[in-house]
Amino acid sequence: MTALETLGAPAGVPVAAPTTTHTYERAGVPGSGTTRVRRVPQLLLRVLAPLALIGLWQLSDTLDWVSPQVLPGPMAILDAYRELWAVGDLQAALPISLQRAGTGLLVGGTAGLVLGVVAGLSVTAERFYDAPLQMLRTIPFIALVPLFVVWFGIGETSKVALIIGASIFPVYLNTYHGIRGIDRKLLEVGRTFDMSRWETIRLVVVPLAMPGILVGWRYAAGAALLGLVAAEQINSQAGIGYILNTANQFQRTDIILAGILVYAALGLVVDVVMRTLEHVLLPWRATHDGR
Amino acid sequence: MTALETLGAPAGVPVAAPTTTHTYERAGVPGSGTTRVRRVPQLLLRVLAPLALIGLWQLSDTLDWVSPQVLPGPMAILDAYRELWAVGDLQAALPISLQRAGTGLLVGGTAGLVLGVVAGLSVTAERFYDAPLQMLRTIPFIALVPLFVVWFGIGETSKVALIIGASIFPVYLNTYHGIRGIDRKLLEVGRTFDMSRWETIRLVVVPLAMPGILVGWRYAAGAALLGLVAAEQINSQAGIGYILNTANQFQRTDIILAGILVYAALGLVVDVVMRTLEHVLLPWRATHDGR
Amino acid sequence: MTAADTTPATTPTTTPTTGPAEEVLSHEAVLTGEPVVRLEGLSKSYGEQVILDGIDLTVGRGEFVALLGPSGTGKTTLLRILGRLEDASSGRATIAEKTSVVFQEPRLIQAQRVWRNVVLAAGRGAGARQAAHAALAEVGLADKAQAWPKTLSGGEAQRVGLARALFREPDLLLLDEPFGALDAFTRRKAQDLVLALWQEHQPGVLLVTHDVEESLLLADRVIVLGGGHIQADIRVTTPRPRDTTSPEFNATKREVLAHLSQVSPHVSPDHPAHRDYGKIS
Amino acid sequence: MTAADTTPATTPTTTPTTGPAEEVLSHEAVLTGEPVVRLEGLSKSYGEQVILDGIDLTVGRGEFVALLGPSGTGKTTLLRILGRLEDASSGRATIAEKTSVVFQEPRLIQAQRVWRNVVLAAGRGAGARQAAHAALAEVGLADKAQAWPKTLSGGEAQRVGLARALFREPDLLLLDEPFGALDAFTRRKAQDLVLALWQEHQPGVLLVTHDVEESLLLADRVIVLGGGHIQADIRVTTPRPRDTTSPEFNATKREVLAHLSQVSPHVSPDHPAHRDYGKIS
Amino acid sequence: GGDADAGSGSDGATKLTISYQDTAFPALIEASGVLDGADLDVEWVNLTGPAANLQALYSKAIDLGHMGDTSLTIEQANSKTDWTADNAPLEIVAGWRNGNDPEFSPLVTAVRTDSGITEVADAKGKKWGFNFGGYNHAQYLVSLVQGGLTEDDIEPTQFADGATSAAAFNAGEVDIYSGGHGPILGALASGDAEIILDDSQTAIPALNVWTARKDVLDDEEKDAALEEFFERMSGYWAWHDENPEEVKKILVEQLKVDDARADFEYEVRRGAFRAFDDGLLAEEQAVAQALFDGKAIPKLPEVGIGFDPRYNEVQGAISSADAQAAQ
């Protein structure tokens, strides 16, 4: 029979080769037993890598494998924290820096979101400002601190402007591409049922582009924190970027690393916040969790 | 009839309200007539905004609305180019900088891609290194230039390391999320047909995550260029970042702006390259173009 | 009329499709209102491939038209043009503005719950949710209102798509195989719903289906599409509800099947499918 | 047997489903080989909602089983468990390793051309492309080999999914409404293809369909799923090809419909769908 | 920006917006109490690096910007228009430094002990780290000249800022270094490095200066306020000398430096205002010449144009000679 020959099956014995079977067994309800047993090593895995790293680090310090100039040990860094805390710098830095980064992120992210949504939905808008934005995006804001002083003065404006500049593009880029990635068929639904532009954006476009948008915000949050370092070169007496800059100037490697760890901790906070947001905002996703 | 009443239709007159109709007409083959007429204003739109901006800029310079310290005019910037060109700085800068940025981008981007693919497909891998990477991501590399000198020396290594650090995370983040965003149903196809891990990645995972991956590379390219500014603070006599840094030190606002425009042009090149890549790599996409 | 009689334009119930569309309107009394669809010389190509080639078609308000044709013949393409989702390559189309579409695949917005999918365009009013619940109850899915689309079975998703389309009162209802994933009983219920809505509000209906019996049970007119042309335009005048066992019904069924077999690319006269088509509707 | 005879376990061709699965195997000679599916007390819940409730089922190698049931009753869920895509909540399942699935929706990889979708797991060899072309020719899509999935019509996409599943030689072939979007003639051709493949290689086949006639034309055994249980397990012993007009055929059809009507949630005895079900298969 | 244009403070006192490159000096001045009861309001601004200070001056965000004495020379040399006494937009109005004790010289040329270099001439073919612009750069260029070398004889290793340059030297990435003394204290103390030339040997003034915009100086009210400010500031150095413990404590708090660095910073931040006399201007002109010869600046400016001695008297400014004698 041709139908089968062309389907790659060799014509021949009608009784087939032995079948391999597998047995799967399951008792009880999901969420019990097995699941809990597995969760412990998972948690372990998550903290194992960092803990091992810290151990090795302290060891290399204690055994003088590397000079403290190159990499101060964890204890030295703890001391640095104690010092910063005693002077009150750390307590002062965080709220100030977070406020700056937060304001910039909010303004820049919102602008990026709006621009991204509009460009994603309208070719005209895209033609009008996508190219200029792509050009602006590449500009190294960090190198422009003196110019920002000229343009925005030495007050909070210039600091926040720098952070806005850093956080606008990740959100724009990911929003735009998130929206362009929406299956045309789903936007057709909106057109077919005469949904208003606004309803389409609210109910269809933004929710479906949300995964991409969240990646953009995630990146923007990092960029905003990064922007602090440049922004707090401008007339600041406090802030986590200020601490880093000063430590840099006075060769305090331990404080630099302490500051970096604060950044890393903030990175972790951002991660947790974004993961939570993803859970809250994307309950509908039919995706895998990469088993 | 209940079926209808509950469907929101008021029971009543069987003969319906007057119908609104629309007539659509089209003659000839697509690509002719109407299409061409429309394309001109589109191109116009793309260049209009930049051109108008430049005109206004020169005007404000000529009429002395803003001091040249605040914003030198386009002619002044042209002069700056002439100067840079005469000295030979610009010709020297671009190949060197592009090589640095390119190497860092290639290494960092590839690392980010591999890490992203693995974390996207394996929860174990994700548990192992996603959190550390999220922490690393937030670290402000720009503030670490002295530490990079200590860790990686003053040769090309430290410069490229900085750029790697800048470009690894955009690709990682977008790849990871791109893969997590793939519909579970499509990965099931791979499992059902006993595709090998590698075939699944090659034929299903990477192609479907490609839109996200490309956004990541797009962003990474920008980050690599940005990294130049920091990297070329270290033992460099040439490079576009070096020119910016030097101009900054000598208050040469015109050269700073000239350098920025070079960045902007590079941004445009990146945009064109990525758009071309998107066209080449994503011919299968059933997306809209935001009419 | 017999099954052997397969030439389209010679049967009395087949309207010639080459004449101007107005003719169809003028000598047919079944139409209850102004046309909601009028296509004149409508063509559609994808690249070199001509899908629709000079289609003339008029559907009146209150007319129920079924569209049959082999897979890949352009039924969905035609519906998309009528739904203003696709541009024609050439020709003229006059189409009622208020249309409702049941797409061939459910096309639910994954990011919105089932009830919201039903009332997508109904704004934020408090009534929207209640109306959605009622519409869902009509298709037997009252308990799925709060579910996410990804958790629906194939047939459930299709019914949500149907509820969404029927929720509006369109002038033109476009249905692309809306009952394909439903079992016999659920399907019958959905058919009743569409019929009831149609009788109440008199929209023009264009129903794409592969089920010849279904088309003859529901429609006033059965159109067979093939090779880019309307191959047959058969009027069904038996009053509803129709009896599938009646001789007229089966004669019309055989006629439609004959037209279909003519345009089916893989069917030669001695192919078993041809021989058995009576059994496989 | 008459249409009025609707109690499942009392008809002679209905196997009681509460006994151990081995019984089915022991007293039935139709099975040609070792079982490719053996489910014992298999249950599946989503949250509070119990979809499958203690299913016992054995399918032998070479056995062709049709699975019927109302929309949302758990047919796809069962198939997913058999395809090892879903974990059961409790129970025991022994399943042949080499399975092939035609999913309810086409599930083509949009990023790969049609031919590559057919031979996804066939590696990079030069033969893959030729084999894909041949398989596509079998479903009448030779000219679509180079197309992108997004450009396919509904029925074309479904046929690509079928070609993909038939390309392998599975021990267990799982078909979830594989002909739903096909017109009568294309459908018949596809059915022939499945039958031919089945006869040649003798896999166990589980075919989910809503078309009662189709199930009776193709299968050895028709299982009706409802309320989480197997409501009926009806053996069809008429030799193939079967005649849809024969009295036995129609008696079995009525029996299956009766079982279906019993488990259909929306059907009361006086519902019109119940009255007319003979017409709407 | 218009911060500095605010003119008078709430109580009618004239407001001065004054920048410094770290937060320590403002804190010390505050602690010294020299400004207490003054008829002026000082708003302290922290701007890192000369570039930000110059830009803040141009944009009128500040009245006084803090930088090194060479920064304005470079600014003048890079200016499109030639500066004259009339059109110079900026003027240095105060300059100060400690005495010329080589132990606490702000500016040095140092070598890694393992490099085998004992005098500049040995640096042939070696890696020499420096940072561009400012008096660190001048120290590098003058050191080369003193060793009879040109840039072609060595491996010039350029960094964008002093901190990175010092980090490279401390890490042993370069053999010889010209720049700030403070950042390499650790390497000097451990014996890894030693100084071969200090700023007195290269005759580089290495002053900290405050630069004012011309229109501020032309504003009578501000001029008067500046006069009072500098008069009071002249009293600061005595307090500094008398309160080493308090000064060091503030230095540690503000700059997060360790004790050794605090001791050094205490010493290096001592001193007095220097008079803009011919001797100083000659030194400054020599620095400009070195920069010009080293192609660090495109033209040779007349540096005197950038110095306005009008407050020297109230500052109690002393000549270099007196400073040396005082030591």
Ligand SMILES: Nc1ncnc2c1ncn2[C@@H]1O[C@H](COP(=O)(O)OP(=O)(O)OP(=O)(O)O)[C@@H](O)[C@H]1O
């Ligand atoms: N975007 C496209 N590019 C190229 N070809 C296309 C495109 N869309 C559809 N086609 C082709 O046009 C033809 C008609 O498609 P259409 O979806 O209208 O068929 P159909 O009659 O609805 O078929 P089915 O019954 O299988 O749904 C098909 O051969 C299809 O492959």
Ligand SMILES: Nc1ncnc2c1ncn2[C@@H]1O[C@H](COP(=O)(O)OP(=O)(O)OP(=O)(O)O)[C@@H](O)[C@H]1O
């Ligand atoms: N992930 C899920 N979460 C919750 N409920 C689910 C999920 N998946 C399926 N269901 C529910 O399980 C029931 C059975 O679904 P299934 O897809 O197996 O039905 P089916 O018999 O294949 O129906 P159809 O004929 O409509 O395809 C449905 O009511 C469905 O809504």
Ligand SMILES: [Mg+2]
């Ligand atoms: Mg179709």
Ligand SMILES: [Mg+2]
């Ligand atoms: Mg199903």
